[in-house]
Amino acid sequence: MGEIEEVLKKHHIRPTAIRLLMYKYLRDRNVAATLNDIESGFDKSDRTTLYRTIKTFEKKGLVHQINDGTGIAKYALDDKTTGTTALQDLHLHFHCIKCNETVCLTDHKIPHISLPKGYLSKDMNLLVKGVCDKCNLK
Amino acid sequence: MGEIEEVLKKHHIRPTAIRLLMYKYLRDRNVAATLNDIESGFDKSDRTTLYRTIKTFEKKGLVHQINDGTGIAKYALDDKTTGTTALQDLHLHFHCIKCNETVCLTDHKIPHISLPKGYLSKDMNLLVKGVCDKCNLK
DNA sequence: GAAAAACATGCAACTTAAGTGCAAATCTAT
DNA sequence: ATAGATTTGCACTTAAGTTGCATGTTTTTC
Numbered sequence: 001m002g003e004i005e006e007v008l009k010k011h012h013i014r015p016t017a018i019r020l021l022m023y024k025y026l027r028d029r030n031v032a033a034t035l036n037d038i039e040s041g042f043d044k045s046d047r048t049t050l051y052r053t054i055k056t057f058e059k060k061g062l063v064h065q066i067n068d069g070t071g072i073a074k075y076a077l078d079d080k081t082t083g084t085t086a087l088q089d090l091h092l093h094f095h096c097i098k099c100n101e102t103v104c105l106t107d108h109k110i111p112h113i114s115l116p117k118g119y120l121s122k123d124m125n126l127l128v129k130g131v132c133d134k135c136n137l138k
Numbered sequence: 139m140g141e142i143e144e145v146l147k148k149h150h151i152r153p154t155a156i157r158l159l160m161y162k163y164l165r166d167r168n169v170a171a172t173l174n175d176i177e178s179g180f181d182k183s184d185r186t187t188l189y190r191t192i193k194t195f196e197k198k199g200l201v202h203q204i205n206d207g208t209g210i211a212k213y214a215l216d217d218k219t220t221g222t223t224a225l226q227d228l229h230l231h232f233h234c235i236k237c238n239e240t241v242c243l244t245d246h247k248i249p250h251i252s253l254p255k256g257y258l259s260k261d262m263n264l265l266v267k268g269v270c271d272k273c274n275l276k
Numbered sequence: 277g278a279a280a281a282a283c284a285t286g287c288a289a290c291t292t293a294a295g296t297g298c299a300a301a302t303c304t305a306t
Numbered sequence: 307a308t309a310g311a312t313t314t315g316c317a318c319t320t321a322a323g324t325t326g327c328a329t330g331t332t333t334t335t336c
């Protein structure tokens with residue numbers, strides 16, 4: 001359990017009990033989680049605390065928010081290697097319209113996009129909607 | 139004004155007064171509009187009516203919804219040519235983090251993306267965040 | 277052209293995610 | 307151990323989105 005503690009400290013987050021648990025929760029999950037998902041996994045803790053915890057994680061660069069078109073924010077850990085944060089980790093997100101789950105396809109980077117003159121790109125989000133492998137088999 | 143009426147009829151939408159006005163409003167605007175934006179432009183009409191009108195437009199393929207990460211849905215006309223709807227009009231959206239405006243860059247198509255085995259793509263959204271040309275000059 | 281059916285509009289209310297204020301609890305450093 | 311800072315939990319607020327229903331308007335049918 002000291003491993004997670006190290007990760008949090010590296011991101012300048014004080015390793016409280018809830019934070020350790022939430023990190024573990026997110027790490028053991030392979031799909032992005034809504035605040036409701038997280039809430040369901042932590043009956044004991046308050047919604048606000050979980051909300052502020054995930055926002056702290058986000059601010060410190062531990063997780064990133066994903067907008068998959070459902071209108072509900074989802075969150076996923078920034079990198080599985082738990083190493084230093086990549087400055088431009090512009091992977092794509094896949095949202096399954098059947099099971100409603102969203103995953104980071106970290107191996108699939110966003111190709112270079114040319115913009116009109118005068119436009120400056122700071123960040124990118126590529127969202128692909130469709131049917132995931134699991135739902136495709138059914 | 140009969141021109142807009144034709145467009146609506148072509149999309150099987152009955153051309154009521156509000157619908158004509160909203161179409162005109164969206165056409166004369168070069169950035170995507172939130173429901174609040176639309177509301178501000180139509181003091182007379184009710185929020186619900188405007189909401190249902192934009193949803194009707196969306197359902198009939200006249201407008202598309204844009205999620206630019208602000209958490210508030212924006213809408214823009216599907217095609218400027220007012221012709222038949224392109225089945226795969228996968229252009230990209232640019233959201234300016236300074237002026238908060240979002241535009242469709244219809245000339246900039248999304249490049250082909252390869253997905254993992256078993257994944258089926260139905261739709262795509264590419265959102266670029268940065269500074270638009272107007273804000274860049276300031 | 278009147279009556280019936282279908283659709284559009286406006287008002288009020290509800291739902292839900294997100295966010296804030298504040299006091300109590302916990303942790304950190306001296 | 308105590309003072310200061312941070313975290314947590316509860317209650318409340320905000321705002322977007324949505325629905326139910328009654329009224330108004332248009333379209334269709336005879």
